[in-house]
Amino acid sequence: MSVASKVLVVDAGNTSIKLTAFEGDSVLWVQRGDNCPANTGFDPDVIYFASVRSKEQSALLHADIQAEYPHSGWVTLASQAEACGVYNAYLEPERLGVDRWLGAIAAYYLAKDGVVVIDAGTAIKVDVVNKEGVHLGGYITPGLGMMEESLLSNTARIRYDSNEVVGGEGLPNSTARAVTEGCYEMVLGFLERIHLQYKDYKWVATGGDAESLLGRLSIPVERQMNLVAIGAKLVGDEQLRGNK
Numbered sequence: 001m002s003v004a005s006k007v008l009v010v011d012a013g014n015t016s017i018k019l020t021a022f023e024g025d026s027v028l029w030v031q032r033g034d035n036c037p038a039n040t041g042f043d044p045d046v047i048y049f050a051s052v053r054s055k056e057q058s059a060l061l062h063a064d065i066q067a068e069y070p071h072s073g074w075v076t077l078a079s080q081a082e083a084c085g086v087y088n089a090y091l092e093p094e095r096l097g098v099d100r101w102l103g104a105i106a107a108y109y110l111a112k113d114g115v116v117v118i119d120a121g122t123a124i125k126v127d128v129v130n131k132e133g134v135h136l137g138g139y140i141t142p143g144l145g146m147m148e149e150s151l152l153s154n155t156a157r158i159r160y161d162s163n164e165v166v167g168g169e170g171l172p173n174s175t176a177r178a179v180t181e182g183c184y185e186m187v188l189g190f191l192e193r194i195h196l197q198y199k200d201y202k203w204v205a206t207g208g209d210a211e212s213l214l215g216r217l218s219i220p221v222e223r224q225m226n227l228v229a230i231g232a233k234l235v236g237d238e239q240l241r242g243n244k
Contacts, residue, residue: 003240008044008072009229012051012061013099015122020229027226035064046073048236050098050228075236077102084109084234086129089137097125100138102231103206104129109234110224111202116194118221119228120207122146124187128198141190144209147183188216195219 007022017035021028021042031040047069051058066074079101081093086105090096099119104127107117114131118124120143127138142150172178191213195203203219206227214221224230 003237004045004073006042006044007046007048007233007236008042008069009048009232009236010050010061010065011099011228011232012049012053012058013121014052017061018229020226020232022229022233025233027229030226030229044069044072046075046236046240048075048077048232050077050102050232052097052099075239077232077235077239084238085133087134089135096135099228100125100127101135102228102235103127104135104138104231105234106224106227106231107204108133109230110222111204114198114201116198116201116203117227118191118203118205118207118210118213120144120187120205120209120213124190124207124209126191126194128194128201139190139194141187144180144183144187144212147186148179151179151183184213184216187213191217192219 009020011018019031079096084105103117107115108129117127122143124141124143128136172181203221205221
């Protein structure tokens, strides 16, 4: 049962801001942009704010959003030692990225079992929660775009245009395919190695590159694109209940 009738979750990532509007426990709409979106027509009772940006950037964004929604309540979310039945593996819990923390909570809530969480965005993040709700830890690697950009920016002879990035059969026979498919193979191999250790766990994926990875990954994976927002909703509601 939702604590507030209308909730707006603000997920401020490194490269974009994602807004998710909830009516009760149902998602009404999702909006993404480089800056704080305005004129959404939604009047939230409370805003749940989760940011991986610097303190200064988060404070500026906080001020912009509060100016847009001056009558809404506000809850800033941060990683904790425990929330919603999930226990943080970090010795300093606040140092776990809040997006990873919320994703782990949501995935465990949805799986009702041990779960591996993949967030395939600017970075690719993997977190593992066992069936008792204990977060065991995880990994962070460059995302697909970051891998390609790093290779291109640090080599003189590896160059290609975007129109050269086309699929093909067999081993890559062009520079474009060699780079893009090589990056995919690195990520897929990384995930498949993790699967060898946690093959009995459920797998949940989110993030902008989740769809393209799922098509190539020989592992049953559930796609849930609102994972961080669902986790924010669970944690924010728990905090509001605790304050009553």
